[in-house]
Amino acid sequence: MSNAIIPLLLDSLASAALIFFAAVGLTLVFSVLRVLNVAHGSLYSIGGYVAASLCLFIASRQLNPYLSFAALLFSAVFVAAIFGPLIERSLVRWTYGKSEAVQILITFGLFLMLEDLQRMIFGVQSFYEDAPMRLLGTLTIGGVVYLNYQILLIGMALLVVISLRLLVNHTRLGRLITAVVTDREMAQSIGIDTNRIFILAFSLGVFLAALGGALATPTSGIAPGLGADTMVLAFAVAAIGGLGQIEGAAVASLIVGVARVLAIYLVPSLDAVAPYAAMLVVLLIRPYGLFGSMTARRI
Amino acid sequence: MTRPILEARGLHVAFNGVKAADGVSISIHDGEFLAIIGPNGSGKTTLLNICTGYIRPGSGSVLLDGHDITHLSPRAIARRGVARAFQIPQLFSAQRVIDNMMLALAAKDGLWNAIRPLDTGARRAEAKALLDLIGLADDTDRISSTLPEGHRKLLDIAVALALKPRLLLLDEPTSGVSALERFPLMEALMSALRQRQITALFVEHDMDVVARYASRVLVWNAGNIMAEGRPDQVFSNAQVRERVIGVA
Amino acid sequence: MRTIVAASAVLILAVLPVAAPWLQFVLTLAIAKGFAALGVAVLLRAGLISIGHAMFFAASAYGVAFLARAGINDLGLLLILSVLAAALLGAIAGLFLVRYRAIFFAMLNLAVSMVFYALCAKLYSVTGGTDGMTVPVPAVFGVVLGEPTFKSVLFYISLALMLLVGLAIQRYLNSPLGHALAAVHSNEIRLEYLGIPVWAVLLVAYVVSAALAGLGGAIAGFAIGRVVPDFAFWTASGHLVLIAVLGGIGGVPGAFIGALFLELLHSVAVTVTDAWNLIVGLTLIVVIMFLPQGFYGLFSRKEASSL
Known part of the structure; x- marks a missing residue:
């Protein structure tokens, strides 16, 4: 019995971890900046491309293969440092206080540009470099084989949830962010440099997206269209959890991960439907998501 | 006396423990121009919100021509011939x-x-x-x-x-209007x-306006009706002068 | 004056394919997308952004394919039935969706359309999966046509529909119901206090917008000869919003101006560069930042509504 269930569970958790990485940055950016970044999925795939390129480079030069783990992390930092401040300052900042339609469209324009940029830089062939996964090998317990890389993914996701919570609750930066989230004008009036907070928060969101992409490449490779697919999945998860809710995104990732894996095992033809069907059901019942709350209506 | 157009019976409303209406009953008859005065935050706008279905009272009921409209929506009440002007346009x-x-x-x-x-x-x-x-x-x-x-x-x-x-129903029609234009x-x-x-009920802070135009005045204070009557009667009430108008 | 401009624009469109036959397909597709973008623009007037309207575009095109498979072979009938199907789908979805606003409306539309997309892509036995379904050449008023002739007929029918439907939508937007729709963006509380049921105003608009997207989808299906799940993918929905905003949501011509501009630019651009999305994305950003009323705002003197 457990031989059948535990691998299923591990698959679900690993899948949930990857989905969580895609969604958590989106939800974080939304909670601080109040902007739904439609280009978020592209940043995920850019992270993946950079990581895959670095890993391929490491393999081709026959450098120490364990460097590829550093490469995964480095690519996320690299993408965040370049794109985070650049995008926030040039485009996203312009949309603050504007309608959702404007925010969605501006970032959709960015999404289109980033998709082409990726195609121009990385080409249209798919990348696959699974050195990090092979290096970690497998673990056999009770006759069942597990991929250690999956366990690493789950661990990383937990690490991110805990770190973000610690960051928000127990650091100065976290308190500043909370102040900005609670009342932007008030935060400004007491002298908090909101522009700096916005750049940091947005870059952190980009970092998480790129990290997700980087961590995903060893398991699934990367190909054109990944950004668009990831985007809508991240949307679904963020919406289920409640936009702006970090733990909500974690729980939603679990729901979607389990739903997906169950669908793959039970009705394989419907695996792609599962996340959106879950999103639809949750949003129709609780439009603000599982963990979101309603904002006051105006009069 | 004829049946009132609008009648509120035993309204109770509280927000976070603060009573905006504590068993209030009011009625307004055909042809009246009824003023409601009272300190800020005493629940006057809440009364208009209840009468137009925007919020539901904790208990009590609102009758329009004798029909219960307590649980109707603002839209349904508007379609029955009740219009509202707002404090903030x-x-x-x-x-x-x-x-x-x-x-x-x-x-x-x-x-x-x-x-x-x-x-x-x-x-x-x-x-x-x-x-x-x-x-x-x-x-x-x-x-x-x-x-x-x-x-x-x-x-x-x-x-x-x-x-x-x-x-x-008018919520402070003269607020935001310059003294000259009032x-x-x-x-x-x-x-x-x-x-x-048209019969009308208006919430008002300008006592000159109330004294000159209202056919009847209700004084609302701390969720209750403190006094009621013609403007001259109400304004000569010492308690009203002290608590609401602010002159002893 | 404006009638003259509009009439000459349509006239130019009508003769263009005679001069340059390759333009016929481009223009037919542009009009098709113009209809769908007009549907999106109708909702944008109420401040509602749908990132899911490609679903109705695709649903109608699939509708044509299914009906043709079932033996219906008349262009008029296929158009009417498939638009009705899209409108019906719009009525069902709209019943649930018009309660929501802002980001929630956008996301729910996205969710519905992605369920639709995933079903189309996965139900191989019904929809042909990612291969899609063919849309055969139908008869026109009982006359069986060869494919090139049909494509010409389709273009001129689309052009005529653009005028007729465009005028009808213009009337709708100028009617009390159309004004009430724009008023949803301004002040819902006042609408309720006027005794106007906001949900019904929005539901009518939603059905109209779904029908418009459906009309576009049916035309596109005929023009391309095939319908695939990608018709309904979220990026396609995003493109419809993009077209509506590029053209300007202030008036009916905006959606068609946006679509024509984009399709023509596309057919020119692909001959020089493959960075098409880069150009479109940049154009979109520039238009939103510097031309909030879209291209149509450049032409129309009356104040056009913007986002």
Whole structure:
């Protein structure tokens, strides 16, 4: 019995971890900046491309293969440092206080540009470099084989949830962010440099997206269209959890991960439907998501 | 005495433990111009919100012509002939003044026409006449967000009048209106009410306005009615003078 | 004056394919997308942004394919039935969706359309999966045509529909119901207090917008000869919003101007560069930042509504 269930569970958790990485940055950016970044999925795939390129480079030069783990992390930092401040300052900042339609469209324009940029830089062939996964090998317990890389993914996701919570609750930066989230004008009036907070928060969101992409490449490779697919999945998860809710995104990732894996095992033809069907059901019942709350209506 | 148009019975409302209405009953009869006065935060706007279905009372009921409307929506109550003007004007601010008026007129009849234009000659003339009456003749084609606050207030009232209500609820009609414009506004309002035989209830802070125009005054304090009667009776009540008007 | 401009524009469109036959397909597709973008623009007037309207575009095209498979072979009938199907789907979805606003409306539309997309892509036995379904050449008023002739007929029918439907939508937007729709963006509380049921105003608009997207989808299906799940993918929905905003949501011509501009630019651009999305994305950003009323705002003197 457990031989059948535990691998299923591990698959679900690993899948949930990857989905969580895609969604958590989106939800974080939304909670601080109040902007739904439609280009978020592209940043995920850019992270993946950079990581895959670095890993391929490491393999081709026959450098120490364990460097590829550093490469995964480095690519996320690299993408965040370049794109985070650049995008926030040039485009996203312009949309603050504007309608959702404007925010969605501006970032959709960015999404289109980033998709082409990726195609121009990385080409249209798919990348696959699974050195990090092979290096970690497998673990056999009770006759069942597990991929250690999956366990690493789950661990990383937990690490991110805990770190973000610690960051928000127990650091100065976290308190500043909370102040900005609670009342932007008030935060400004007491002298908090909101522009700096916005750049940091947005870059952190980009970092998480790129990290997700980087961590995903060893398991699934990367190909054109990944950004668009990831985007809508991240949307679904963020919406289920409640936009702006970090733990909500974690729980939603679990729901979607389990739903997906169950669908793959039970009705394989419907695996792609599962996340959106879950999103639809949750949003129709609780439009603000599982963990979101309603904002006051105006009069 | 005839049956009241609007009657509230035993209203209880509390927000976070603060009582906005504590067993209040009021009624308003045909042809009255009833003023409600009282300190800020005493629950006057809450009363209007309850009477128009925007919030539900904790207990008690609201009757319109003897029918219970406590649980109807603002929309359903509006369709029964109760219109409201707001303390903060509620306008279609991106639209022109005349379009605000014509949409209000169309709401009464002809909304479901998707073929004929909103701007028919007859509807425009009717809207124009109301704007002339209320003193907005020169603002017809302005975008309503560009109006000065006093004129936004007038437009809000004109929109409510365009519904041809039987009962009009006004929330501080003269607030935001300059002292010079107050009496002209009230004169225009009174003549519109008389001409169209509209009964009205108004919440007001300007005691001069109340003394001059109200046919009856209710003094609301801490969720209760403290005094009630003709303006001269109420204003001579020592308790009212002390607590509400602020002169001993 | 404006009538003259509009008439000459349509006239130019009508003769263009005679001069340059390759343009016929481009223009037919542009009109098709123009219809769908007009549907999106109708909702944008109420401040509602749908990132899911490609679903109705695709649903109608699939509708044509299914009906043709079932033996219906008349262009008029296929158009009417498939638009009705899209409208019906719009009525069902709209019943649930018009309660929501802002980001929630956008996301729910996205969710519904992605369920639709995933079903189309996965139900191989019904929809042909990612291969899609063919849309055969139908008869026109009982006359069986060869494919090139049909494509010409389709273009001129689309052009005529653009005029007729465009005028009808213009009337709708000028009617009390259309004004009430724009008023939803301004002040819902006042609408309620006028006794106007906001949900019904929005539901009518939603059905109209779904029908428009459906009309576009049916035309696109005929023009391309095939319908695939990608018709309904979220990026396609995003493109419809993009077209509506590029053209300007202030008036009916905006959606078609946006679509024509984009399709023509596309057919020119692909001959020089493959960075098409880069150009479109940049154009979109520039237009939103510097031309909030879209291209149509350049032509129309009356104040056009913007986002």
